[in-house]
Amino acid sequence: MKQTPLHDYHVKHGKLAEFAGYEMPLWYTSILEEHLAVRNKAGIFDVSHMGRVALDGPDAPKLVELLVPTSASSQAPGKSFYTLLLNQKGGIIDDLIVMRTELGYLLVINAANKSKDLAHIQANSEGYDVNINDITDSTTMIAVQGPEATQALQPLASIELSQIKRYTHVNAMVGDSRATITRTGYTGEDGFEVILLDTGLQDGSVATAVWADLSTRAKPSGLGARDSLRVEAGLPLYGSDIDDTTNPFEAELSWVVTKGKTGYIGGESLASFSNAPLSRVRRGIVLDEKIPRHGFAVTDSQNEVIGTVTSGSFSPILKKGIALAYVEPAHSGIGEAVDVMVRDSPAHGAITKPPFYDEKFFGWKRLKQ
């Protein structure tokens, strides 16, 4: 099994499990405590398992335009944006963050999709003057998330963090390493994802020192809380909520598709079904009781199956079971009553549009105290 540069810490303090070929922490003390720390204060996550791929060279802009449905050239250097890699049929190969840097682009991709994505990028780069550089193993990536993320990270950073706006990034020193700091995340909260450029698998001592210092101000959190936080925020997980058979419209991700953009992989397919009626659409479901899980059927009042749960969890904020699900458009209205079949018995719930929490009090848009 692969390890991250922070593996020694995880072995000593965490409950470990295999994820995407990596031995990763599921939790350190408790998923519930870690979840609430991120919603109310700050938490840190080792996300070094995620793939980091740098694209540079004269044709890097042209290649990125070919790969994603979002207009990449209209993003100024310093912008970070969420987008998708699509196949020719318009299905989703991966979802990712792209950072436009001074030299080119930095792609942050899902750990489980790393080799598939690299093969896809390589296959489409034929004839382009571009360098594709997988920097995953030579770097470390730490997410600092929560309303107090700025206070947690600031003492280690060489620049004023307030100058980094949401979905932008800067280069700065973090601890004893050069770093790219992007104001993004996968929890719904304000926060940063820090790529430490000078410390990786070869020598993780600088990364370990950064993590240890952060852990005095932010709670180390594992993949369990990372998952419950992203479900509560309504963010899709590749392999559960989206895959190569999902199109961006039914996944409610059409906002990444730049209107009028053509000439990218999957673009013709997207154009052909952008006006077609959807057969299913991604929604949230809140249950009155019980906890929905991946694969459970969604039914209407006549017990007809109208959808499927793709992610299920317990929401520590609502103290209720919550689901991301695909349902038939006719049953997708907000507030519509539905049932989720929980081990042969129906659990009553209602359709919502995530995030599941009240955005006045939680998440990065929350009213400042």
Add this chain to the structure above:
Amino acid sequence: MEANHGVPEGLYYTKEHEWARIGPGSVSVGITEYAAKTLNDVVYLSLPSVGQDVEQLGTFGTVESIKAVSELYAPLSGKVTKVNSELSNHPELVNKSPYQDGWIIEITPSNLANEKGRLLDSKQYTDFLASPDH
């Protein structure tokens, strides 16, 4: 992460990590500290009704953490006489006090003499936890 899974003496155990406290005429049932720690935070339990019959090593409900669902197995056959109603509002009692306040059901055993021998005592359960096959 080494944890001290203290196994109380005088109780009987299943290999599925339930415990049974055998009293005069009734048996209380819960899950062991090891099971509670492995599940992590218990957030929901699905439990039988009073009066329902349960069978030794048959399932009588589920216990759920944020991430996982586990079946609950009855240590002994019998009739459910009590259900710990505190757990619907405070499922965390299973983690905080697995052997006392976190008890789950009480049953009147129907075949105690024959079935008791199939359970582990505290020594056997401790050995079972130390073995690689749990």
